[in-house]
Amino acid sequence: MTARNFFIPVTLFLVIAFLIGPFLIIVAASFSAGETLAFPPQGFSLRWIAKVFTVESFRASFAMSLFLAIGGTAVALMLGIPASYALSRYKLPGAEVIRTVVSAPIIVPGIIVGLALLRYIVVPFGVGITPALFLAHTALVLPYAVRVVSASLDNLRSDIEEAAVLLGSSRLGAFFRVVMPNIRGGILSAFILGFVTSFNQVPVSLFLSGPGVRTLPVDMIAYMEIVFDPSVAALSSLLAFLSIGIVFAAERFLGFSRYV
Amino acid sequence: MFQNRAEALALALPAAIFAAAVFLVPVLILLSEGFRSAAVDGAAGGGWTLSAFTEFFSSSLNRTVFLRTLRLGAIVTVVSAVIGYAAAFAIVSLKPSTKGKITGLVVLPLMISPVARTYAWIVILGRTGIVNQAFQALGISEAPLRILFSETAIFIGLLQLFLPLMIISLISALENMPKDAIAAARVLGANWFQVFWKVILPLTREGLVIGGTLVFTGSLTAYITPAILGGSKVLMLETLMYQQVSVSNNFVSASVIAFILIVMSFAANILLKRVATARNRVRTEARGTQ
Numbered sequence: 001m002t003a004r005n006f007f008i009p010v011t012l013f014l015v016i017a018f019l020i021g022p023f024l025i026i027v028a029a030s031f032s033a034g035e036t037l038a039f040p041p042q043g044f045s046l047r048w049i050a051k052v053f054t055v056e057s058f059r060a061s062f063a064m065s066l067f068l069a070i071g072g073t074a075v076a077l078m079l080g081i082p083a084s085y086a087l088s089r090y091k092l093p094g095a096e097v098i099r100t101v102v103s104a105p106i107i108v109p110g111i112i113v114g115l116a117l118l119r120y121i122v123v124p125f126g127v128g129i130t131p132a133l134f135l136a137h138t139a140l141v142l143p144y145a146v147r148v149v150s151a152s153l154d155n156l157r158s159d160i161e162e163a164a165v166l167l168g169s170s171r172l173g174a175f176f177r178v179v180m181p182n183i184r185g186g187i188l189s190a191f192i193l194g195f196v197t198s199f200n201q202v203p204v205s206l207f208l209s210g211p212g213v214r215t216l217p218v219d220m221i222a223y224m225e226i227v228f229d230p231s232v233a234a235l236s237s238l239l240a241f242l243s244i245g246i247v248f249a250a251e252r253f254l255g256f257s258r259y260v
Numbered sequence: 261m262f263q264n265r266a267e268a269l270a271l272a273l274p275a276a277i278f279a280a281a282v283f284l285v286p287v288l289i290l291l292s293e294g295f296r297s298a299a300v301d302g303a304a305g306g307g308w309t310l311s312a313f314t315e316f317f318s319s320s321l322n323r324t325v326f327l328r329t330l331r332l333g334a335i336v337t338v339v340s341a342v343i344g345y346a347a348a349f350a351i352v353s354l355k356p357s358t359k360g361k362i363t364g365l366v367v368l369p370l371m372i373s374p375v376a377r378t379y380a381w382i383v384i385l386g387r388t389g390i391v392n393q394a395f396q397a398l399g400i401s402e403a404p405l406r407i408l409f410s411e412t413a414i415f416i417g418l419l420q421l422f423l424p425l426m427i428i429s430l431i432s433a434l435e436n437m438p439k440d441a442i443a444a445a446r447v448l449g450a451n452w453f454q455v456f457w458k459v460i461l462p463l464t465r466e467g468l469v470i471g472g473t474l475v476f477t478g479s480l481t482a483y484i485t486p487a488i489l490g491g492s493k494v495l496m497l498e499t500l501m502y503q504q505v506s507v508s509n510n511f512v513s514a515s516v517i518a519f520i521l522i523v524m525s526f527a528a529n530i531l532l533k534r535v536a537t538a539r540n541r542v543r544t545e546a547r548g549t550q
Contacts (some may be wrong), residue, residue, distance in 0.1 A: 011276075016366070080275055115501075
């Protein structure tokens with residue numbers, strides 16, 4: 001037993017140090033007073049946290065990423081909720097084909113999606129950079145929307161809406177008054193998962209980004225290749241706390257992990 | 261179950277058409293480009309050819325990158341399985357309340373942007389980073405070692421990125437294992453090594469395959485990690501693809517890389533589905549005998 005009592009805490013400590021340690025170092029480095037990225041940090045200051053908000057390109061790309069994550073996920077849900085409903089409640093010819101097509105973007109690496117979109121949609125049809133990024137991020141989030149919404153529909157008894165229809169409600173009325181209130185948690189979870197996926201996505205946006213129009217993570221990579229100061233560390237910490245906060249709130253109020 | 265076919269199609273088709281137009285058709289055209297003689301050799305007509313593939317593999321740089329990608333994918337998967345078993349085993353044996361907290365800590369990194377997580381390794385592995393400071397202080401090396409922009413750095417970055425997926429898969433596999441299987445094997449005289457090979461491994465195979473597939477395909481198709489930790493010299497398939505397009509304008513070679521990446525991802529996913537259905541069959545049969 002003593003070997004086991006020793007093995008468990010040591011293993012857990014090492015694994016968690018490896019997984020979380022680098023993040024803590026980034027957080028520490030972002031409070032540095034020095035000019036370059038270093039650990040241990042030289043002194044303490046908030047200057048790099050403050051600098052993040054003054055870098056013009058970060059502001060623009062943050063707004064772009066936020067727009068893509070919110071708008072793209074909203075559109076993906078508008079497409080995905082009806083599709084999930086059809087797949088779970090109707091006898092649908094070719095249901096498997098539709099399911100595969102809709103969830104395929106999850107299997108194909110993002111960089112390929114981005115390049116294909118650039119060459120065969122964006123260039124031939126003269127699509128602008130922002131609409132192109134929007135299309136790509138929507139396609140990327142669609143599989144998650146369908147998967148999470150389908151899961152919560154499958155957990156819901158289908159006879160309650162059949163009962164509503166039998167009692168004289170229209171099919172649409174039954175959906176909005178009976179089904180929607182019951183899958184609200186699943187839809188919100190799909191939104192959060194889609195938001196985080198879209199916001200952190202890099203490869204899809206690489207080829208589609210243009211001069212001055214970039215998503216935040218692509219912008220961060222470009223910035224860190226040129227400047228070696230702690231501002232990317234500061235920005236990373238801020239973003240990390242933001243997404244951890246969102247996911248924690250979601251877990252607390254929705255039981256997020258039930259759906260994902 | 262509703263029977264109205266027109267209604268069902270009206271609900272499902274917008275999403276399917278969107279995915280087909282924005283994603284499926286462009287990707288299929290991109291993949292076919294690598295086989296078209298008009299695009300590859302500049303020949304007239306619409307013939308098909310494999311010369312883009314032979315040309316791609318005739319370059320020693322491309323072969324190096326291809327093999328490096330496979331090698332890193334395999335090593336990251338094996339190492340994460342070894343660490344994953346140890347970690348999952350330790351977590352499963354905890355009290356339920358502690359178990360939830362520790363699992364939360366393991367999952368936490370998945371919520372942090374991969375760019376931020378990868379960036380941290382620059383601070384740790386750089387010339388003046390913590391590792392080099394420690395090595396010099398301990399007298400292991402005189403001059404700072406070059407760890408960044410190497411295969412080792414990419415390996416460390418990928419392992420940190422994907423290890424949580426392996427641990428979670430193995431935790432649920434270990435929890436689904438019959439509680440007394442290990443105790444029974446021990447009573448019957450098996451040593452810990454035999455217990456692992458003959459009892460734990462077969463009973464958790466499914467979780468291992470799920471975790472392994474996630475880690476392997478994730479590593480093969482990683483872009484951020486090799487881009488930040490490998491630099492412009494130590495390429496993997498995705499960073500090579502990016503270079504081929506943005507630096508050399510070589511779309512044919514990009515199509516070949518896309519084809520290789522997709523074939524490998526699909527192969528891994530089919531394997532995953534196989535194992536999942538095999539498990540369901542076993543369960544149904546077991547239920548049938550009761």
